[in-house]
Structure formats: structure tokens, C-alpha cells
Amino acid sequence: MALIELSKLGGSFKMRIGDSLDDFRRYVPENTVIISDENVSSIYGHRWDGFPAIIIGAGEKIKTLDTVHAVYSQLMSYGIDRSGFVVGIGGGIVCDIAGFAASTYLRGIRFGFVPTTLLAQCDAAIGGKNGVNFEGFKNMIGTFNHPEFVLCDPKFLQTLPAIELTNGFAEVVKHALIANFHFFDWIEKNASGMMHLEPKVMTHLIERSAHIKTAVVSNDEKEKGERRKLNFGHTFGHAIEKVTGLSHGQAVSVGMSVASAISLQKGYINSKQYERIKMLLKALGLPVTMVAHRQAVIDAMFMDKKRQEDYIHFVLLKDIGSAIIEKMSLSDISGFIGRDDIF
Ligand code: ADP
Ligand code: ZN
Numbered sequence: 001m002a003l004i005e006l007s008k009l010g011g012s013f014k015m016r017i018g019d020s021l022d023d024f025r026r027y028v029p030e031n032t033v034i035i036s037d038e039n040v041s042s043i044y045g046h047r048w049d050g051f052p053a054i055i056i057g058a059g060e061k062i063k064t065l066d067t068v069h070a071v072y073s074q075l076m077s078y079g080i081d082r083s084g085f086v087v088g089i090g091g092g093i094v095c096d097i098a099g100f101a102a103s104t105y106l107r108g109i110r111f112g113f114v115p116t117t118l119l120a121q122c123d124a125a126i127g128g129k130n131g132v133n134f135e136g137f138k139n140m141i142g143t144f145n146h147p148e149f150v151l152c153d154p155k156f157l158q159t160l161p162a163i164e165l166t167n168g169f170a171e172v173v174k175h176a177l178i179a180n181f182h183f184f185d186w187i188e189k190n191a192s193g194m195m196h197l198e199p200k201v202m203t204h205l206i207e208r209s210a211h212i213k214t215a216v217v218s219n220d221e222k223e224k225g226e227r228r229k230l231n232f233g234h235t236f237g238h239a240i241e242k243v244t245g246l247s248h249g250q251a252v253s254v255g256m257s258v259a260s261a262i263s264l265q266k267g268y269i270n271s272k273q274y275e276r277i278k279m280l281l282k283a284l285g286l287p288v289t290m291v292a293h294r295q296a297v298i299d300a301m302f303m304d305k306k307r308q309e310d311y312i313h314f315v316l317l318k319d320i321g322s323a324i325i326e327k328m329s330l331s332d333i334s335g336f337i338g339r340d341d342i343f
């Protein structure tokens with residue numbers, strides 16, 4: 001089992017990779033409530049027998065204040081007081097809802113995560129951001145607050161739908177691209193093992209990815225600078241996701257290809273590196289291009305909450321394994337992506 005620790009204001013966050021779901025019982029008090037979703041609980045619910053559970057629906061649509069409201073009501077009905085503990089067992093959505101509800105209920109009670117998707121294990125469960133969507137905008141309402149533990153069991157991935165696995169691969173490639181050439185190289189060599197969920201490969205993948213995210217976050221917990229690099233591929237990605245309905249990972253993959261193409265045009269990376277990035281995304285079953293209404297994507301991009309003025313903090317690659325942030329205006333970006341509707 002690998003253990004990653006991140007010290008943070010007022011305590012420390014521990015991530016355990018390779019533990020089994022059953023181990024969460026060792027880290028929680030008696031008055032613990034489980035929050036999970038209907039899919040995860042139908043497969044794994046018997047593993048938390050004996051604990052009261054709050055089961056939410058599945059899918060991005062339920063990541064709302066209404067769901068949080070329902071969670072507060074159930075926490076009250078279970079008599080959870082300030083000594084209570086919440087464990088979120090599920091994908092990124094469950095972690096978001098559980099983390100946000102626990103951080104705000106009675107001004108904050110203790111919580112931990114058992115992420116069950118690759119995306120949550122490599123990305124969403126780490127970093128201390130918890131939040132919900134509001135009036136059509138992603139993650140508009142939320143808190144910065146770390147769970148006490150994140151327990152990663154790679155065996156969960158065996159029941160994960162293929163598309164959810166692919167979504168996780170996109171974030172893993174993102175971590176390699178912005179921070180570590182050797183990891184990128186390793187992913188190229190192990191793409192087939194990843195597609196086949198080889199246990200050793202998956203454990204290493206989660207560990208490396210979690211290390212990169214933890215390192216970036218610990219340098220910049222409140223997203224003032226360095227942490228913005230984690231938005232690589234996401235400025236376009238979120239807009240594409242909103243306009244086309246592609247999955248998050250697919251949209252981010254196209255977004256990373258677009259950001260790599262801009263990096264190429266600026267002369268930061270060369271065409272060999274650019275082709276290598278696209279090849280790897282394709283090898284992992286991710287799209288690198290798509291057709292969408294150009295103006296709709298640009299409009300959606302400039303509506304993003306991270307917009308501060310008339311420019312965007314756009315993440316580009318200096319190299320495979322090294323990112324930089326540049327302020328780009330709407331017209332700069334439009335100039336780079338051309339005039340047609342193919343991204
Ligand atoms: P993400 O982690 O990508 O944000 P979600 O929380 O939306 O994703 O989870 C993606 C979908 O996969 C949801 O429908 C969820 O119920 C389901 N799911 C999560 N973990 C598992 C698992 N281990 N096995 C099967 N389905 C799962
Ligand atoms: Zn993402």
C-alpha cells in the first residue's frame with residue numbers, strides 16, 4: 001500500500017492507495033454516515049452494512065443545492081451532531097456532494113472519501129475542492145476543505161463502465177503533460193496495461209497521478225497561480241462539454257489537443273511532440289478532434305466562472321511535462337483556433 005500525505009492548514013490529509021473498501025472502518029468513529037450513489041450502492045452497499053447511508057442519484061444533474069438540502073435533512077434525521085463523520089463512497093460527484101455537505105453541516109464535520117472511479121481516485125478526490133453546480137454553471141458554489149483520508153481501492157475499477165475509465169485516463173494524461181515527462185513516457189509504454197486494468201499498472205498510475213496533483217495543490221491551495229495548470233485542456237474542455245454533451249474526459253481530451261495545437265503554433269512545442277500527444281490520447285480511446293458550433297464554444301468559454309476580465313488564464317505546454325500560464329484575450333484565442341467549426 002502506498003501512502004501519500006499532504007500537510008494543510010490545521011491538519012494533514014492522508015491518501016492510501018491499495019487499501020480495500022473494508023479498511024474505512026478503521027478510520028471512522030461510531031457515528032458515521034455513508035454517502036453514496038444508487039449505482040455504487042447497488043454493487044457495493046453490502047460492504048458498509050451496519051452504517052446509516054444516504055443514497056443520492058447518479059449523474060452531473062444531481063450535483064445541486066437541492067441534493068445537498070436532502071443530505072442535510074437526512075444527516076439531521078440520523079441525529080448526526082458535531083462529533084459525526086461522513087464517508088463519501090463513489091465517483092467525483094459523490095465526493096463533491098459529501099465534501100460540501102460535511103464542510104457546511106453544523107459549520108463543518110469530519111469527512112473522508114473512498115473514490116470508486118478512476119477520475120475520482122486520480123483527481124477529483126484530491127485537492128480539497130468540494131462544490132455543486134448552480135444555475136447551469138459548474139462548481140459555482142463550494143468550499144476548500146480536505147478530507148481526513150482518501151482510500152483508493154483499484155479493484156473498484158473492474159465494475160466501472162468503459163467510458164468512465166476513459167474519463168479518468170484524460171486527467172492522468174493531463175497530469176503527465178503539465179508536470180512530468182517520465183510519467184508521460186511511462187503511460188505510452190503502459191497504455192495497453194491500462195486498457196486491460198492490470199493491477200500493478202493501475203496502482204502505479206493512481207499513485208503517480210495523485211502525487212502530481214498533491215504536489216501542485218500543496219504549492220497553491222487556493223488557486224492563485226500554480227494550481228491553474230490543472231486547468232490544462234479544461235478551458236476549452238468545459239465549453240465543449242457544455243455545448244456538445246461529450247463526457248468530461250472526452251471534452252478535456254479535445255481541449256488538450258487544442259491547447260497543444262496553440263502551443264505548437266506559438267513555437268513552444270514541436271510537431272513531433274504534438275503528434276506524440278495526440279497519438280497517446282487516441283491510444284487510450286480518447287478523441288482529439290470534433291465538430292461543434294464555433295461561436296457557441298467560444299461564448300461558453302468566456303462565460304466560465306474563472307474568467308476575471310476580458311482575458312483567460314490559458315494553460316499551454318512549454319514541453320511534454322511542463323506547462324505555462326498565459327493571459328489570452330478572446331481575439332487571441334479566436335485567432336489561433338481558426339474560423340471553421342472543427343476543433
Ligand atoms: P466522476 O468520478 O467521473 O466525476 P461520477 O461520480 O459521475 O463520475 O460517476 C460516474 C458514473 O459511474 C456514475 O454513474 C456512478 O454511479 C458510476 N460508478 C462510480 N463508481 C463505480 C464503480 N466502481 N463501478 C460501477 N459504476 C460506478
Ligand atoms: Zn477534469
